[in-house]
Amino acid sequence: xxxxxxxxxxxxxxxxxxxxxxxxxxxxxxxxxxxxxxxxxxxxxxxxxxxxxxxxxxxxxxxxxxxxxxxxxxxxxxxxxxxxxxxxxxxxxxxxxxxxxxxxxxxxxxxxxxxxxxxxxxxxxxxxxxxxxxxxxxxxxxxxxxxxxxxxxxxxxxxxxxxxxxxxxxxxxxxxxxxxxxxxxxxxxxxxxxxxxxxxxxxxxxxxxxxxxxxxxxxxxxxxxxxxxxxxxxxxxxxxxxxxxxxxxxxxxxxxxxxxxxxxxxxxxxxxxxxxx
Ligand code: C2E
Ligand code: MG
Ligand code: MG
Ligand code: MG
Numbered sequence: 001x002x003x004x005x006x007x008x009x010x011x012x013x014x015x016x017x018x019x020x021x022x023x024x025x026x027x028x029x030x031x032x033x034x035x036x037x038x039x040x041x042x043x044x045x046x047x048x049x050x051x052x053x054x055x056x057x058x059x060x061x062x063x064x065x066x067x068x069x070x071x072x073x074x075x076x077x078x079x080x081x082x083x084x085x086x087x088x089x090x091x092x093x094x095x096x097x098x099x100x101x102x103x104x105x106x107x108x109x110x111x112x113x114x115x116x117x118x119x120x121x122x123x124x125x126x127x128x129x130x131x132x133x134x135x136x137x138x139x140x141x142x143x144x145x146x147x148x149x150x151x152x153x154x155x156x157x158x159x160x161x162x163x164x165x166x167x168x169x170x171x172x173x174x175x176x177x178x179x180x181x182x183x184x185x186x187x188x189x190x191x192x193x194x195x196x197x198x199x200x201x202x203x204x205x206x207x208x209x210x211x212x213x214x215x216x217x218x219x220x221x222x223x224x225x226x227x228x229x230x231x232x233x234x235x236x237x238x239x240x241x242x243x244x245x246x247x248x249x250x251x252x253x254x255x256x257x258x259x260x261x262x263x264x265x266x267x268x269x270x271x272x273x274x275x276x277x
Contacts, residue, residue, distance in 0.1 A: 044060055096140070223251065
């Protein structure tokens with residue numbers, strides 16, 4: 001009896017797996033066509049200096065609106081783009097789009113507003129990743145320091161030296177580097193010193209409960225760590241006044257979250273800057 005039920009389980013499991021695989025392949029096919037048809041959008045979420053309230057930059061975030069008007073979450077499609085290799089071309093597009101946006105902002109006299117883009121592991125694995133970034137900044141005549149790459153700790157999971165070498169080269173060329181989702185991934189304090197970082201991003205999960213004293217300890221520790229390492233510290237996912245007040249008391253440098261603004265299309269970000277001058 002036990003054997004039979006195990007077998008049934010297996011058949012059921014196999015069916016599920018096949019459905020999953022088909023679904024993923026379908027999504028990848030649709031992503032490939034929609035990317036080719038220019039259906040991906042790059043949205044921008046403002047980042048502010050916590051003391052002055054001035055907008056200092058934005059994080060660029062991909063948005064995929066399919067033909068039926070539905071948004072697919074990046075949490076769903078980024079892994080598929082990575083798995084299929086599509087992230088290489090999409091990532092290139094993101095970087096060029098961000099550089100173009102930096103230029104547009106300059107033309108509207110926002111000369112100090114930088115843009116951060118997220119980069120994935122497969123992008124680092126290509127030979128000419130560093131060159132591709134420098135080509136983009138050259139092509140759009142953008143000062144490298146105004147383009148920031150956001151990496152996660154997981155990027156060091158395999159071939160850490162390849163990644164570190166690329167980052168060091170980029171940093172030598174003036175590109176800014178931020179460590180995203182800090183404290184949530186594969187972490188090793190020893191790598192923290194080897195990475196040529198400019199900013200540390202406190203993950204949303206640590207900001208979430210920050211107003212409760214017993215939960216503030218991790219955010220506080222990360223902020224202090226960043227400061228001692230001479231990095232700027234930015235907290236993400238601020239949703240209310242209480243969280244803002246607590247971060248202020250911890251002397252966090254910069255903030256990003258729905259409390260200030262949600263990610264928005266490029267033209268709305270420009271309007272947001274105009275309104276918050
Ligand atoms: P991330 O880089 O950590 O980006 C921050 C995420 O938190 C964004 O989700 C943003 O919309 C969300 N967020 C910001 N403030 C708040 C808040 O106050 N409350 C809540 N609940 N959420 C907030 P999004 O846009 O869905 O992106 C999810 C993830 O997808 C990103 O996490 C990033 O890892 C990845 N991603 C997005 N765009 C790109 C891209 O162009 N390239 C790559 N490689 N990954 C990307
Ligand atoms: Mg990010
Ligand atoms: Mg993050
Ligand atoms: Mg995240």
